[in-house]
Amino acid sequence: MTNKNDQLYITKIIKGDVNAFAHLVDNYKNMVFSLAFKMTKSREEAEEISQDTFIKAFKNLKNFKGDSKFSTWLYRIAYHTSLDAIKKNRNNNATFEINEVTFNQIQAVETILQGIERNERSKVMDICLQKLPDEQRAIIWMFYYDELSLKEIMEVTSLSEANLKVKLHRARKKLLTIVKENVEPEMIENYGRK
Template identity: 35%
Template sequence: MTEVPDQVYLQRVLDGDDNAFRFLVDRYQDMAFGLALQLLKNREDAEEVAMDAFAKCYRSLGSFKAESRFSTWLYRIVYNTAISKGRKKKLTVSAIDDRIVEQAPEQDIQSAMAQMQQEERQKYLGLAMEKLHPEDVTLVQLYYLAGRPTDEVAEITGMTVSNVKVRLHRARKKLYFYLERLLRDELKTLL
């Protein structure tokens, strides 16, 4: 069964059927909430931001020109709202040296992770992602979880495509670095 395109629901909302917006909220709430959660690290704040973003979308629907996907537009609003809220809360992140990060054995980590159960793999990935800079997590999330190409990630975050690629490259390196720390014992048995 094919999925009803967003545009159909958007048109219904513009025609006065508010309830059609419900389908869009159902469709994108997990990703919108997940994005905000990674940036804010707090469920209540993340829900507030995601709700706020949906409400802003609804109110500005008349000005949405459909030049990009609805979800791209929504994620951009979530991102901007979360960054704005995060700035007020002054999120702290740890900084690590890029030279150390370069040394992580990516293939060994991939092999070790491939042998794990899905739940365990997600647990370690989640722990490693928690250590990344919130904006890097957003890039990882949009690129790897939402499956958005780099040009769309750039549109959502307001970065240039080359900047997105550079940051994704570094974020991936850092992810492997933290995974290596978490999986140190398992990697020893593997090697």
């Protein structure tokens, strides 16, 4: 399942060519950093997590079976390394109650957001995403931005399919609540009429 280039480098590394690991780092450093940064909201923390992720990957490369893509395996290491760092540094992660949201309300907000210009929508969504709890933000990020399949996210997070679907649904509902609270009512009204 791993692409041929990755497998070629993995084989070289396992046979003792440690310099071949630099190619894997170059190929995946942005993916790992991006995930760590989205989860921790700290550039320094994300850099440290990225280093830890690649060290763990290097040390455990002999255990990589190739059943999944190398990128999924590495993503899983980065995800769990980020969670460990968050747990270690957790200071106050207040959560708030989710209001019941109907499908029609979700559709209405999606329609409104479609009317907001792409750049403005991107800024609004980034602000709103940062307000989600770490795990929910990571799941939303993997599904919508990294476009991982549910199966790949299950591999990364070690969640069952049912549990992942529930968490994804709750993350969407919470994100919707945050969007509604952060997009000015006049803007919603204005775009709602168009």
